[in-house]
Amino acid sequence: MDMLKREDNEKLCRVSPGTPMNELFRRYWIPAVLSEELPGPDCPPVRVRLLGEDLVAFRDTNGTIGLLDAYCPHRRAHLFWGRNEECGLRCVYHGWKFDTNGQCTDTPNEPPTSDFKHSVKLKSYPTYEKAGIVWTYMGPKELQPGYPDYEWMRAPENFRNVSKTFEACNWLQALEGGIDTSHSSFAHNNNIADKNALRSRATAPKLEVVKTDYGFKYAGIRDLKEDGNYVRAYQFIMPAQQMRGAMVRWTDGQMEKFPSIAGHIWVPIDDSNVWVYNFIYSSDVNIPFTPEFVEKHETDFGRGKADMLPGYKLVRNPSNDFLIDREVQRTKTFTGIAGINTQDYALQETMELPFCDRTREKLGTADTAIIVARQLLLEAMKDIEAGKVPRGVDPSTYNMVRGCDKFLPKGVDWKEGLLEDMTAKF
Template sequence: MLTREQNERLVRTGPGTEMGELLRRYWIPALLADEIPEPDCPPVRVQLLGQRLIAFRDTLGRIGLLDEMCSHRTASLFFGRNEECGLRCAYHGWKYDVEGNCVDMPSEPAESKFKGKIKHPAYPCVERGGVIWTYMGPPELKPELPELEWAMLDSSQCFVSKRLQETNFLQAMEGGIDSSHVSFAHRFNMDDDPMHAGTEGLVYLKNDTRPKFEVTESDGGLLIGARRTVDDENYYWRVTQWIMPWYTIIPPFGTHNPLGAHAWVPIDDERCWAWSINYHPTRDLHDVELESMKRGEGIHSKNIPGTYRPLANADNDYLIDRQAQRDKRTFSGVEGIAAQDFSLQESMGPIVDRTKERLGTSDAAIILARRRLLAAAETMESGEPLPGAKPEHHRVRSASVILPKATPFQEGAREALIVKPGEEFVSI
């Protein structure tokens, strides 16, 4: 259980807040590359960490991410013209390049040098893994680019989607590192889910609904081991990687299925972007897999057409089917792995009052993740590299393994938890 003050420190991410300043020290998944697909295409609104922004791709294909409101009279640049290597405000014609320089000011006399004094807030961007990433922290502290395995693969090996989640980022992320809920929330759907069906690990998961957790700190975040009994001599371990500040890698089921991962990025204090990724390090994704992902199956979401809001949402009680719940077709009555998760997380309210929690042994990872975030926020001015900010922190995998009972999972799964490009991952 957290104090009210600790909870506030963890969930407030706007400019000037402790957690907001920490999160700005990392590269942030800002939008899908397909949202600004070609040079001079229409700009799009982006909101991150409580800031309203505009993204555009200029005539040369460079990516700009600017504060939404024009530096002149604060009209929205969403209505601007994307033309000739800059975004021009529709109100008085002030034009900005991708670095925020004012390159034209037609409302001023031709001899005026005023435009040279204007520097509109702008944030550097890179495109990698089908995602546009931005850095919003102090320029002199900008870390190296992210090297998560999925972001380094060919586009044919990876599928990325995002959806709106109407909660604070922390409770969404805490769901991602909570392995014990799988035996309940998803219990009656895993036999049909393409990432779980027919795997040996699914048998152990369903047979033992009381996993024992062992959690250790890693250089980049946490190693979370969920232990279930196989027989008198062996344990089945599902080892989750949590990479600070918001990434999770799902322990795999079988080697024939793609791996899964998430990122949980604050829009503001009461909403976040839930990113979902499927990828395979040694082969292209199959057409049947891609079609399933595009339909919003598995860890992805069926969204309202033209938006990133799920079709099943709070306004329609997540399309809950009580008959399906009674018939044990779904445990909660909500269809789909993703919707089963976010329906329960959103039911907690936009920001959980963690002073009311009563945590058990299965919550060990959640407790330690909170401590790591708070500790990093307290020490971020020390100059030391932040956990999860270095490329070597990203070159990790999750795994599922069977180990003798006497073998610590960190030792028995050590090699399985390291990215080895071109090599198969380890799974049961």
């Protein structure tokens, strides 16, 4: 298949202010921080870096969240050091105070009669708190879309779990790893002795992609011969969300894994780093999660309590070769690295710097979803340049979709056979 042009690779990867991809992300609501990072009124402010821009987030006395330019407009001191008090964030350098809209409300080092404060306003972005995440919209005010409305956001709190991890690589190679379905037969083969595992029985899934108003839906179809087809159906929601099904398993009458839907949102920090927001929710409106299930799920994916460092960073990282165990790799698992997402990070964080040279790739049929994602992202950047609205901005285009995985009889088209399973229930 055709290689990506160098100029297109640059467009897709670079997210600094003024770049086409930066402008694209600004047309959508994106995660800024987890709600847990701002646990209560007047709690400590939090450093935030999104799309190459330094910001600070704080929850004021009334519980309202502000997302402001990180640097005080007086002498450019960082507001992370600020005092969060009495409905405002006060810079500790000279005491200037700002509300959640960025309006300066006090300049105590100026004469009491001065009205200078009224003319000082710090750049701020609107926020929306829902489903454990503080979302922000960083684009033109007149183009602000409706609030995000993914199905997993509507699931009750005990039916979902949200977490995040820091990944030290360009956002696109992280996203492309997420929407790649065939690598699970290899990188995530955690029991190489089990030749009957679904993804070991058929390591070359047939990919089918259908473009939609919000992005595309796609399926990895694995031919299990007399047992029919195992189909894993995904949703790709512009600009950077993937969701997929997670099939329930039973052992000796006990449920090992809840029927659920999982996925990620990739939010660029800058050209070399990305926040990965991870979500999972029950696909059954009658089956809530248990704390034990959530803990085991996070641990299986490498995000358990013992796996994390401050700043949502992984204990296993390039500095210690992700604690790869070559004996485990030889005898038990394909990679020798613990944690499903940690395996992804090991591969993605050690690719070319500052990002992959996609002009040198050799893509095959297994890369169909990746190719289409690139096409849609490039198309969306052109739409913005032409004054058009890109795909997936309107919540009504995606609010009723979900991923799933299921066995289907031979001859049944997944687009028909999974129609009900790919329709939201919450």
